Amino acid sequence: MTRDNDPDRSVSQTVRALLSLRDLILSGALAPGERISELSMVERTGASRTPVRMALVRLEEEGLIEPIPSGGFSVKAFTEADIFDAIEVRGAMEGLVARAAAQRGVSDAALADIRDCLAEIDVLIDAMESSLEHFSDYVRLNARFHAALHELSGSPVMIRQAERAGALPFASPSGFVMAQSALPQARTILIVAQDQHRCVVEAIANREGERADAIMREHARLARRNLQLALENQTTLDLVAGSALIRRAR
Amino acid sequence: MTRDNDPDRSVSQTVRALLSLRDLILSGALAPGERISELSMVERTGASRTPVRMALVRLEEEGLIEPIPSGGFSVKAFTEADIFDAIEVRGAMEGLVARAAAQRGVSDAALADIRDCLAEIDVLIDAMESSLEHFSDYVRLNARFHAALHELSGSPVMIRQAERAGALPFASPSGFVMAQSALPQARTILIVAQDQHRCVVEAIANREGERADAIMREHARLARRNLQLALENQTTLDLVAGSALIRRAR
DNA sequence: CGATGGTTTTTTGTATACAGAACCATATCG
């Protein structure tokens, strides 16, 4: 109401503040360890203190910020080890959802849906043969596949937990973007990942819970190795979101 | 400030409101599905609307309440299946932390600490031979053991996730209380669980990650079977916290 | 020149006021 610099008036202030703050943290505009003053966030988000405060509580619960004993919050600093651990957690959770889906069985419709998703990813990987132009589309689709996989478990509790497991940046196998120069490696990684995607879906279709679990854990290990490679050799792979979070650790 | 019905003045209003609300939900004073009006919570907790609102946001993030599309929150209703799933999730997470602890190795001091914890539980189980008087102590100690196990992983990310996995009521193997009449079965359960506790600690000490993982998963399966038994035959075992949450499902 | 104490300023925690939306009940019209 002070100024009408509203980018979108249809969304509630609370949601706007949450998205703004999360973006500020993930983009690195707020340095790890930096104290978050409510007032400055009011200035940056345009919302009042109340929505900002609610967003801060949510972000604390999400794990992106942590409370300061004397009051207020600071941006949480993640180490490389934290990221690796998050990937492992995600692997364990996705192994569990895959196993559960296989054991309980899934509807043909759901199976068809997720296979469609796989097919779309195939198309995208083909399109990326010459350029990485559509990489962000791939990231989106990949996230959709994983969400669909969670859904196959049919368990709200597991879905919720699996989603939270990926809350940390880089927890997804595709949570980094590749430089043009790394095209061959990039495609190889994507193709292997896609193969695992396909395998897990078939394992679920065949009711092989143990195998589905194993595949998703292996999938996470692949992601871990790739991230490690990316960190050791950042000329070929360049980290995208939240690079500031990890900056402090190197 | 309206009335000084403050039970404890040393704690902040926010924390008081959070604890009050959580207790109201877990105790069943608020029925599953029931809408939570901020105003009534203000009356019940003695805090103002702002702390109540913050507590509500936290509880939503915890998963105990869910937002109503038209605004506000309602108490989440859990089914028996949800509880079983939560136990499985916890099993997966504790398997992971045990595996991680084994792979990374733990300090002798930490190992001694958790072994002390085991010894204390042994004493308590012995004391329960004739009566279940100290059962609540056992529940507390068991929680401490599991927390200590999480700590062994040495990973803040894993610890955090493991703790959240147990957020749902009953997710712990000892999340139910036993009636006096069930003393023999109760002790058997506790003894088997304690055996698994001991085995996982030894597996970690011997750096057997795979085995430590398997044991904790089996531990969860035991908890699941016991809960199932308790639900089928509630004359022998009686559910404690959050019985209202599950009431709707039966 | 450094340390210490007091003062000022900022910041958080809390309460409350206000506006708009949703809900409910009633009354009116078909």
Add this chain to the structure above:
DNA sequence: CGATATGGTTCTGTATACAAAAAACCATCG
């Protein structure tokens, strides 16, 4: 008699005011 409009009531979402605590700053003293 039923459906719909309408008015009032209650609720949430948001902004803001106020007080206590913390932090920062400055001045004074050793």
